[in-house]
Amino acid sequence: xxxxxxxxxxxxxxxxxxxxxxxxxxxxxxxxxxxxxxxxxxxxxxxxxxxxxxxxxxxxxxxxxxxxxxxxxxxxxxxxxxxxxxxxxxxxxxxxxxxxxxxxxxxxxxxx
Amino acid sequence: xxxxxxxxxxxxxxxxxxxxxxxxxxxxxxxxxxxxxxxxxxxxxxxxxxxxxxxxxxxxxxxxxxxxxxxxxxxxxxxxxxxxxxxxxxxxxxxxxxxxxxxxxxxxxxxx
Numbered sequence: 773x774x775x776x777x778x779x780x781x782x783x784x785x786x787x788x789x790x791x792x793x794x795x796x797x798x799x800x801x802x803x804x805x806x807x808x809x810x811x812x813x814x815x816x817x818x819x820x821x822x823x824x825x826x827x828x829x830x831x832x833x834x835x836x837x838x839x840x841x842x843x844x845x846x847x848x849x850x851x852x853x854x855x856x857x858x859x860x861x862x863x864x865x866x867x868x869x870x871x872x873x874x875x876x877x878x879x880x881x882x883x884x
Numbered sequence: 885x886x887x888x889x890x891x892x893x894x895x896x897x898x899x900x901x902x903x904x905x906x907x908x909x910x911x912x913x914x915x916x917x918x919x920x921x922x923x924x925x926x927x928x929x930x931x932x933x934x935x936x937x938x939x940x941x942x943x944x945x946x947x948x949x950x951x952x953x954x955x956x957x958x959x960x961x962x963x964x965x966x967x968x969x970x971x972x973x974x975x976x977x978x979x980x981x982x983x984x985x986x987x988x989x990x991x992x993x994x995x996x
Contacts, residue, residue: 814986814989815927817983817984817985830983862926871934872932875927877925878926
């Protein structure tokens, strides 16, 4: 099992460009999450999806959109990147029973 | 608003010493989690604490939960260099299962 995978691992964007971060899990989990990690602030939830076809906002959703393409995949889109979106982005998934979330390797995004 | 605070934020220890990291949270929560993160890496689940008085131990780490005091502790016994990492606690909101709120993280450095 690969667990939770993310692509790309690194990305540099210019202000105003758009991109989509991809996440996939092979653990048959219902719930998936997108977080961003900034120094000194821990992780903050951007969006989450409790099941296929549903999404909901987290703490910091502004500037992002998500798509739960199917049970395995959950993508995060930046429509018009801003320097404030420079961060490390983590995708995670969890089952309904196990509670704990399993994290992907992260995407390091720099917006110049 | 649910807030999670850890202290200390930075901890430099000598090998063989004991220390405790504290995690306070502001409102009622269902579950408390501890994660470890090595530099440049993803988050690894350490413990899930589900009820008041819960205690879990793995090697030199022991976590406990006091829901009445809204406090969890992560105790390190006889620290070794391999424990150097950043440790995060996180809680999820009652009736909003799965949406984790993270503390700022405690950066632990264990020196010979």
